[in-house]
Amino acid sequence: MPETTSPLTAVVSSLKEAQRRGELSSAELSWSLAALTGRRGRATTRTKGADRTDEILDAAARVFRRRGFHRTTIEGIGTQLKLTKAGVYHYFASKQEILEAICERAIAQIESDMAAALRQPGDPLVQLKGAIECYAEILIRQDSAAVLMRHFDEQSETVKREQTKRRKAIELTLRQKLEEGVEQGVFDGGDTRVTGLAMVGALNWIFSWYERDGRLSAEAVREALVSLLLDGVLARPPD
Amino acid sequence: VKQDAPEAAIHAEKIDDVLRRAAERGDISGSQLEWSIRRLAGNARRGNPRLGGRDRRQDILRAATTTFARRGYRHTTLEDIANELFMTKAGIYHYFSSKVAILEAIVEQAMVAAEDAVATGTAQRTTPTERLRRALRNYASVVLEQEAQSVSFSHFDELSSQVQAALNTRRKTIEAALRKVVEEGVALREFEVKDSHIAVFGILGAINWCCFWYDPGGRLSAEALVGELIERVLNGVVSRGPRSSVAPAPNHHLGRND
Numbered sequence: 001m002p003e004t005t006s007p008l009t010a011v012v013s014s015l016k017e018a019q020r021r022g023e024l025s026s027a028e029l030s031w032s033l034a035a036l037t038g039r040r041g042r043a044t045t046r047t048k049g050a051d052r053t054d055e056i057l058d059a060a061a062r063v064f065r066r067r068g069f070h071r072t073t074i075e076g077i078g079t080q081l082k083l084t085k086a087g088v089y090h091y092f093a094s095k096q097e098i099l100e101a102i103c104e105r106a107i108a109q110i111e112s113d114m115a116a117a118l119r120q121p122g123d124p125l126v127q128l129k130g131a132i133e134c135y136a137e138i139l140i141r142q143d144s145a146a147v148l149m150r151h152f153d154e155q156s157e158t159v160k161r162e163q164t165k166r167r168k169a170i171e172l173t174l175r176q177k178l179e180e181g182v183e184q185g186v187f188d189g190g191d192t193r194v195t196g197l198a199m200v201g202a203l204n205w206i207f208s209w210y211e212r213d214g215r216l217s218a219e220a221v222r223e224a225l226v227s228l229l230l231d232g233v234l235a236r237p238p239d
Numbered sequence: 240v241k242q243d244a245p246e247a248a249i250h251a252e253k254i255d256d257v258l259r260r261a262a263e264r265g266d267i268s269g270s271q272l273e274w275s276i277r278r279l280a281g282n283a284r285r286g287n288p289r290l291g292g293r294d295r296r297q298d299i300l301r302a303a304t305t306t307f308a309r310r311g312y313r314h315t316t317l318e319d320i321a322n323e324l325f326m327t328k329a330g331i332y333h334y335f336s337s338k339v340a341i342l343e344a345i346v347e348q349a350m351v352a353a354e355d356a357v358a359t360g361t362a363q364r365t366t367p368t369e370r371l372r373r374a375l376r377n378y379a380s381v382v383l384e385q386e387a388q389s390v391s392f393s394h395f396d397e398l399s400s401q402v403q404a405a406l407n408t409r410r411k412t413i414e415a416a417l418r419k420v421v422e423e424g425v426a427l428r429e430f431e432v433k434d435s436h437i438a439v440f441g442i443l444g445a446i447n448w449c450c451f452w453y454d455p456g457g458r459l460s461a462e463a464l465v466g467e468l469i470e471r472v473l474n475g476v477v478s479r480g481p482r483s484s485v486a487p488a489p490n491h492h493l494g495r496n497d
Binding site: 231 | 311368371393396397421424428429430431432433434436437438440441442443444445446447448449452459464467468470471472473474475476477478479480
């Protein structure tokens with residue numbers, strides 16, 4: 001055969017590039033790759049396919065959060081959706097690939113929600129508050145974010161490296177906002193790197209204690225955490 | 240023309256340097272380096288150098304902690320741990336029945352250390368502010384200075400459910416001790432929090448997360464980091480003055496657990 005390079009190579013790599021730039025979600029990427037390479041036969045039901053991928057990721061995130069990654073099987077994920085094991089394999093090559101897509105989705109959401117919050121009009125305090133509120137909100141409500149925090153290490157080295165870069169970039173935006181606030185006198189000085197990481201840590205840790213049917217509503221949990229991070233524990237003078 | 244003598248001279252420091260570079264590259268482990276240097280200097284006897292007259296069980300736990308931290312639990316074999324100590328696998332089995340038994344012992348010790356650290360701090364006879372500060376300082380020092388803590392945070396899922404349950408009990412003891420101080424501080428109007436449970440979870444998260452990013456060789460000493468973290472937790476980030484939070488806290492207690 002003279003032709004050794006598949007005509008798809010360039011398409012595939014440009015899709016992957018687009019995903020890296022954040023223009024496509026990983027679910028969209030894996031769906032289009034599966035469709036293009038014929039793994040899923042003819043690509044007739046585009047949205048249906050993408051929806052299915054999302055459904056699998058939602059179900060898997062729910063099960064991983066509840067039972068843990070290692071104790072979950074592909075069958076277990078399929079059962080949630082009345083899919084067979086083969087049905088799940090149609091969309092994802094392995095349990096690890098599912099985990100990686102879940103983590104990717106969580107990071108992408110944190111990135112976009114935080115960026116939006118930090119762009120809000122207002123002073124650094126308003127913007128920082130908005131940013132940590134939506135970070136907390138994602139950690140509280142999204143199974144995928146809890147899975148990201150709990151099972152980050154189970155991903156492949158390449159994926160971890162790439163995601164670590166993006167998580168550091170998220171931390172950096174918080175830190176820059178802190179510095180802006182220090183300059184304007186709304187925030188106390190101190191080591192902004194430590195402060196930023198302390199905030200992120202307090203929020204990331206939500207995964208290890210938050211219970212959906214606990215004593216407090218999701219809003220109350222978020223409010224209490226944000227108030228701790230902004231105002232600390234020590235009483236302040238009244239207005 | 241042969242000049243045997245100068246050539247035969249051995250520059251021990253060169254060999255040490257070679258070994259140090261190998262250790263930096265990760266080709267040999269820290270304990271292998273340490274032992275080889277001692278051995279080259281004639282300070283270690285043949286045989287099982289790491290273990291002479293020491294507590295072998297603790298040696299195994301220490302070596303396993305380092306190896307788990309470096310490679311991850313799943314990628315570590317009992318041979319890796321044995322090699323680290325110049326022991327055989329059978330030698331390890333003498334002390335521990337399995338890899339998971341080693342992990343469990345590490346995690347258990349780490350939690351006991353954390354619990355003691357908090358208990359010592361909260362037992363002081365002083366103001367809630369000072370007690371909270373000391374308890375958190377003790378706890379954070381244990382978390383940052385003992386690799387065992389980060390090993391136990393990252394490998395919780397590998398433990399059996401009985402061990403997980405036992406650890407959760409210890410975790411709850413730590414949380415309850417801190418919560419008590421927070422609540423006393425609130426009663427005395429030294430503290431102001433929207434919810435003492437959530438405040439304690441948030442504080443512990445800020446400290447625990449350090450395990451994943453703190454670099455002991457970096458710009459910040461563990462002591463400086465602990466100090467900085469605790470002041471941040473106590474004071475918050477908003478410049479001191481009236482609280483920034485919106486509206487007075489509504490009654491969120493919905494009557495579920497706790």
